[in-house]
Amino acid sequence: MIRIELLDKDDEVIGFSENKLAIKKKNGEVEVYIIEIDSNNFPRINNEHLLITFKKGKGKVISQKKNNVERGTF
Numbered sequence: 476m477i478r479i480e481l482l483d484k485d486d487e488v489i490g491f492s493e494n495k496l497a498i499k500k501k502n503g504e505v506e507v508y509i510i511e512i513d514s515n516n517f518p519r520i521n522n523e524h525l526l527i528t529f530k531k532g533k534g535k536v537i538s539q540k541k542n543n544v545e546r547g548t549f
Contacts, residue, residue: 477518481508504528 482488485501496508509521 479510479518479520481520 481498483501487499488496489499489505490497494510496510498506498508500506505527507525507527509524511519511521513519
């Protein structure tokens with residue numbers, strides 16, 4: 476068994492798919508983590524995760540390219 480300690484009290488796992496894990500925080504925000512397997516077959520959490528939070532005013536899309544990958548926030 477592999478154990479990953481990510482949850483705080485009152486957090487809830489709301490989705491898991493292949494290598495992504497979605498956690499709903501007690502304040503209502505959602506964090507999406509990418510889990511990668513290292514060369515020793517151990518799971519590692521990618522430092523760059525996605526935070527889905529509450530918008531301020533009208534929503535807008537902001538995107539940036541890094542290593543030929545387009546990232547966006549809204």
